[in-house]
Amino acid sequence: MTPRKYLVLCSVMVLAALGDTSLSHGMKQVGSISAEHWTRIFAALLSPWVVGGIVLLIGFMASYLTALSWADLTYVLPATALGNIITAGLARALLHEDVTPKRWLGILLITVGVGFVAGGPELTPDTAPEGANCQPVAAQEER
Amino acid sequence: MKLSTWIAILLLVLESTAGDILISRAMKQTGDLQELKRQSGLLHVVGRVLSNRVFLLGIVFMALGFFTLLAALSWADVSIVAPACSSLTFLTNALAAKFFLKERVDRRRWAAALCVAAGVGLLAS
Numbered sequence: 001m002t003p004r005k006y007l008v009l010c011s012v013m014v015l016a017a018l019g020d021t022s023l024s025h026g027m028k029q030v031g032s033i034s035a036e037h038w039t040r041i042f043a044a045l046l047s048p049w050v051v052g053g054i055v056l057l058i059g060f061m062a063s064y065l066t067a068l069s070w071a072d073l074t075y076v077l078p079a080t081a082l083g084n085i086i087t088a089g090l091a092r093a094l095l096h097e098d099v100t101p102k103r104w105l106g107i108l109l110i111t112v113g114v115g116f117v118a119g120g121p122e123l124t125p126d127t128a129p130e131g132a133n134c135q136p137v138a139a140q141e142e143r
Numbered sequence: 144m145k146l147s148t149w150i151a152i153l154l155l156v157l158e159s160t161a162g163d164i165l166i167s168r169a170m171k172q173t174g175d176l177q178e179l180k181r182q183s184g185l186l187h188v189v190g191r192v193l194s195n196r197v198f199l200l201g202i203v204f205m206a207l208g209f210f211t212l213l214a215a216l217s218w219a220d221v222s223i224v225a226p227a228c229s230s231l232t233f234l235t236n237a238l239a240a241k242f243f244l245k246e247r248v249d250r251r252r253w254a255a256a257l258c259v260a261a262g263v264g265l266l267a268s
Contacts, residue, residue, distance in 0.1 A: 068170035077233060110262035113259035
């Protein structure tokens, strides 16, 4: 694992947490959307928090796809689960939501789970496409 | 818990897992995105990803999952559906990755999936 790959995994966690928190904050400002108030969905798209949340989640998707291009799904999902903890922290700090003992136990279990995969290899060697990541693009396209 | 809630959870978990597995396979077919970007530029990478049919099918399943979630939340209890789906998906992904993507899911990864599934379930409930 190179520092650049760690940076991609961190981006997955941080961008998902910031995106979800931003969307949540924006939607609480807009108000609940129901059948009678369906036009509020357009108002939501004018909220800078909602727009910011969407931009952050696009960034999350790009980082997630990048991570999946060089690591196993069973490595990426647990490794980036720390994002749930960041979301809980942001919800407590910015949205003033409660973090109950049950949630603290959840945070502890996620941290232990991330610890299990952190020391292992990120990719099952024989599942990588032949020559991927090490050949020029032109050579890959010929295949 | 009502039968309809169980069906919604099952459907959501299947759609999310199918989406993740297909997208993961598409990304392995595409190759290291950072390396591709360095060699050919961002536009080439975007074009290559978006022209992959497996990726597009994965996005379709993810979109189906999103709309199923919206529908489920309109008649099922969010405090049951959301944590059940997010935690069960970690386990079904590990199982599906082992069989469909031929990933080496050893004890360490099973332990990670179980811990994270339990943790996310507690955190989201």
